[in-house]
Amino acid sequence: MAPTIATPITDSADIANFVISKGNGVKGLSEMGLECLPQRFIQPLEERISFSNIMPQESIPIIDMSNWNDPKVAESICDAAETWGFFQIINHGVSIEALENVKDATHLFFGLPAEDKKKFLKENSPSRNVRFGTSFSPKAEKALEWKDYLSLFYVSEDEASASWPSVCKDQVLEYMKSSEVVIKRLLEVLMKRLNVNEIDEMKESLLMGSKRINLNYYPICPNPELTVGVGRHSDVSTLTILLQDEIGGLYVRGKNDSWIHVPPISGSLVINVGDALQIMSNGRYKSIEHRVLANGSQNRISVPIFVNPKPYEIIGPFPEMLTGGEKAAYRQVLYSDYVKHFFGKAHDGKNTVEFAKI
Numbered sequence: 001m002a003p004t005i006a007t008p009i010t011d012s013a014d015i016a017n018f019v020i021s022k023g024n025g026v027k028g029l030s031e032m033g034l035e036c037l038p039q040r041f042i043q044p045l046e047e048r049i050s051f052s053n054i055m056p057q058e059s060i061p062i063i064d065m066s067n068w069n070d071p072k073v074a075e076s077i078c079d080a081a082e083t084w085g086f087f088q089i090i091n092h093g094v095s096i097e098a099l100e101n102v103k104d105a106t107h108l109f110f111g112l113p114a115e116d117k118k119k120f121l122k123e124n125s126p127s128r129n130v131r132f133g134t135s136f137s138p139k140a141e142k143a144l145e146w147k148d149y150l151s152l153f154y155v156s157e158d159e160a161s162a163s164w165p166s167v168c169k170d171q172v173l174e175y176m177k178s179s180e181v182v183i184k185r186l187l188e189v190l191m192k193r194l195n196v197n198e199i200d201e202m203k204e205s206l207l208m209g210s211k212r213i214n215l216n217y218y219p220i221c222p223n224p225e226l227t228v229g230v231g232r233h234s235d236v237s238t239l240t241i242l243l244q245d246e247i248g249g250l251y252v253r254g255k256n257d258s259w260i261h262v263p264p265i266s267g268s269l270v271i272n273v274g275d276a277l278q279i280m281s282n283g284r285y286k287s288i289e290h291r292v293l294a295n296g297s298q299n300r301i302s303v304p305i306f307v308n309p310k311p312y313e314i315i316g317p318f319p320e321m322l323t324g325g326e327k328a329a330y331r332q333v334l335y336s337d338y339v340k341h342f343f344g345k346a347h348d349g350k351n352t353v354e355f356a357k358i
């Protein structure tokens with residue numbers, strides 16, 4: 001068993017200092033072998049998952065992309081985006097090697113000493129586009145989430161080469177590059193159902209003009225039932241492409257109050273619709289609430305690529321959605337305002353999208 005420290009940090013301010021400011025993250029806390037979860041991470045009852053609400057017999061669709069030209073594949077993608085907002089894809093064309101390398105690189109980054117990771121805290125980072133942190137929005141949160149992350153906003157290959165951490169940048173760039181084809185295919189298929197038949201330069205900027213990739217680390221937690229890995233939220237992206245390891249723990253909102261597990265499938269990618277696509281499709285495609293449970297016995301990683309509009313794009317329902325007299329359910333919003341609104345508060349389920357509702 002890991003040794004307990006001589007001077008245990010129990011005070012809330014000490015915890016915040018150790019975890020957030022000193023760059024130890026929750027990984028640092030976890031490795032101290034704490035016997036119980038510090039108060040700062042205890043979530044209110046309503047934010048903890050109740051096991052009676054988990055539907056083990058339900059699952060999100062799994063779509064085989066090997067014959068992606070087959071209209072049936074396109075149909076299942078659009079159906080899944082309309083009804084579930086979440087699906088897994090297999091035989092998607094991203095090499096297993098690229099997936100394995102980026103998972104290894106995630107472990108390499110989080111395995112660095114705190115002193116090295118600390119260089120990427122917001123206040124020290126060489127670039128605004130690189131940020132190592134913990135929880136989601138610690139200043140706005142009453143209870144912290146049991147997660148550390150490295151967030152990389154992609155501007156250009158040169159900027160990434162110059163400022164992303166060297167232990168992971170090549171693998172992350174390779175993964176981003178090799179996932180481009182499948183991202184474009186998914187968006188093309190999804191747009192066709194909305195009568196958007198061509199992704200021209202303008203649409204490309206709206207749909208996939210910027211990308212952010214997060215490396216998430218969820219260390220072993222002493223009282224996983226009292227906290228969360230990630231609280232209930234929907235993503236603010238157009239689409240999210242998520243790579244998870246073999247541990248599991250991601251849950252998607254089902255009917256009523258139920259939650260459905262997204263089981264790890266080797267070589268698969270989890271795809272979900274984000275708020276930007278819900279807004280642009282005037283609600284036809286759904287960005288579904290999801291959450292991650294903390295784990296009492298295993299460290300978990302995940303690597304989402306958030307495919308987003310360019311920050312200065314104004315997003316709103318596509319004109320193509322409104323030609324038949326359908327009323328706009330969302331107003332026009334500057335995408336960076338939407339993102340600021342999202343980051344300015346704790347995770348709060350589907351409330352973020354209210355910001356854009358008419």
Ligand SMILES: CC(C)(COP(=O)(O)OP(=O)(O)OC[C@H]1O[C@@H](n2cnc3c(N)ncnc32)[C@H](O)[C@@H]1OP(=O)(O)O)[C@@H](O)C(=O)NCCC(=O)NCCSC(=O)/C=C/c1ccc(O)c(O)c1
Pocket residue numbers: 122131133136137139151153210212214230233234235236237306308311336337339340343344
């Ligand atoms: C986001 C904005 C608009 C904010 O700009 P600006 O107001 O100048 O200030 P900033 O200093 O970058 O950040 C402001 C706050 O946002 C939060 N924030 C910014 N980036 C991140 C990040 N990557 N992860 C977590 N929080 C962040 C922090 O709370 C910041 O507050 P503070 O730490 O300074 O107190 C700007 O960075 C921008 O235009 N970015 C480009 C667009 C963009 O990044 N879009 C993201 C789309 S999707 C996306 O990034 C999703 C992330 C995510 C993370 C964790 C989850 O659990 C989750 O579900 C989702």
Ligand SMILES: O=C(O)CCC(=O)C(=O)O
Pocket residue numbers: 214216230235242244249250290291292301302304
């Ligand atoms: O770790 C996961 O499986 C999901 C993480 C997530 O929802 C996010 O980073 O937005």
Ligand SMILES: [Fe+2]
Pocket residue numbers: 233234235290
């Ligand atoms: Fe998410």
